[in-house]
Amino acid sequence: MRIHSSTSRRSRPLRLPLAIGLTAVLVTACGTEQEGATAGGGGGGGGGASGEECANAEEAQASYEQAWTETAQQLGLENLEPTEEQVCEVDTAPWAAEPKNGETYRIAFAAQGPTNSWGLTNEEAFRQRAEEVGVEVLYASANGDATAQVDNIQQLASQDPDALVVVPMGDGITGQVQAAAGQGIPVVLCAGRLSDSSSVVSTVTRQYELLGSAYAEWLVQQLGGEGQVAVLSGLAGVPTAEYQKAAALEVFAEHPGIEVVTEQYTEWSPTVAKQVAANLVTQYPDLDGIWSDSGYGDLGVVQAYQEAGRPVPPVTGDAINAFLKAVQGTDVRFALSSFPPEQSMQCLDTAMAALAGEPVLDKVYINSPSFTHEQIDEYVRPECTDNLFVPSALPDEQLRELGLC
Amino acid sequence: MTTGAPPTEAAGPARAGASAGRDVVRRALSLLAPLAGLAVLLLVAAVTTPGFYSAGVLQLVLFQIGLIGVTAVGQTLVLLVGGIDLSIGAVIGLTTVVIAEHSRGDGERLGVAILLATAAGAGVGLLNGLLVVRRQVPAFVATFATFVLVQGVITAWTRGAPSGNIPGELSPLGIGRWLGIPVPLWAFLVVAVVAGVVLGRTGLGRRLYATGANERATALSGVRTRWIIAGCFVASGLLAVLAGLINAGYIGYVDARLSRSLDPNSVAAAVIGGIALTGGRGRIGQTVVGVTLLAVLLAWLRQLGAGAGAQLVVSGAVILLAVWLQGSGWAARSPRRIKQRDGVR
Structure with missing residues (x-):
């Protein structure tokens, strides 16, 4: 975290520079806050196929659309159209290699770090898969900060690993990713993306646009195409929040009967979300639905409406156990999906495939369950803590060890 | 003396009446600018956001x-002794984590959990105080360091995923009402009255103001200024624990964001x-007006649909404006400032 300092030529009014410094620290601190996996990027895009003809386009495209089709089925959506995206196959023959050191591969993992339960589960899942396939992990934690991750990637690359898997914390790391690739290390971006990913072998992530669009389509369907909607997004400027929101607004714009009355940020905090929602109750008494990207935010929304003695409008968000526990047995209607932390397992699989010279896709958009209030009993885990992302791919024993169950 | 004028400024008996008169004028002036700001804000809010004066919004503001x-x-308290406390947000977060981890949602364990959280908050305050008075670390740096330290402790302890829940017994502190007024407001009023009485009516208060105005001179006159400064940091830590309990009661969950926020609102x-x-x-009266102004401002921004970025920008801009006004405007015209400028002590 950087501290900006200011100096003044005038010696008497020391208070103004002090206040400027204070303000800068406050804004900087809040601006660097990261939540979940965040990464910049306009359209993702793996570099393996850039500038060349798209290999095996049909099959690759079909695998991309599969995630959309399954989500539409799970949420009962009639009109969920995949956003335009070209997915191609990458020839990984140039990356195929025997272990550089001894008999086992050494895979470097530039992780977000355990700043929240998502980060914790993300790296534990990676470690577990590494154990299963018998590879050594070189680990570095960014503590949710892109600047720290720049150093991490440099350090990991200097150990000359067989492959590098990066959970990108922001576009600021692009230079280091390119440098690592230039060193001959195959790089896989994991649970996020970069604007310029031309140097990486593959980007493995749950697609932000799919989540944002699916939530919006579900709300439109719930409201019969007509009504007032509030959009509650996470953190301003953070890709995880902004891409989902942009996709949702596109869907709402296609339905003239839907009026987006306000767009606000919850900072993925139930406290902030509750204050925002308490305002919604007074300001928009006729609100018909709330599009939200976060189950944690939804906790605050539900409390605000319940304390005001008002029915909770249909909400959307990601599947966090706290929300499910809070609404079980109530008549709150919701649609949830997830940006599963366990996607790191597929990231490692993709890196291993590249090392084996097997073809991989330049963009692996992973699939994960989506569900509504009707299936709550299948997903809620009353015996587990609030912080668990459900459903979890980790075994119960490991969840208990991590203090999540 | 309730305005923070140091004891070295004591006037002779013959001028006591005139001094008292000036004191009243000074008090009025010091409250005038924030009150005027509040009046303008209330007017602008009324014009720009219809429905701002509804019972629902009033409850939110309170x-x-x-x-x-x-x-x-x-x-x-910390500002009055020439310090600043940037670790408040971290202590608020730490409090919610301690309550959840220790009580595990069990109301019977809440008492011990609160004691542990109180000890933790006092410990952080004491650390801040010791760094400032024993090692002469600037408060800005010392409290920022403890802010980062506490964040690190929380992350290392919980690995980012605190287990346990907040007991429901705490919720009246966050969402309860008494005589139609939110309990947190009552808590604030009690705290403000106690602080106001201590500052304005006791010897401790006089020593505190003197320490903030000129620590060296006050120490030379036999006052234990180091104890007073450290005490203010401990008090700030303890009040942050109270704020943490209110927050925990308000939402009923450990909010990871709390410990990562520098909590600019208190400053x-x-x-x-x-x-x-x-x-x-x-004086505490000024803080009460400042808090009211800021709460109205934040509620108004929220009604306008402004995001977190805009709210931070406005908080920062308002701090700058207030400091600029203090440095060059209304405060400079107060009698004491004129005396200081002319070298009259």
């Missing part, structure tokens, strides 16, 4: 005043009210 106010009183509220960043000047 709650917000309580939430910000408790920490603003602690911040005021903003105190400075807007007219508490000097240089120490020694300001």
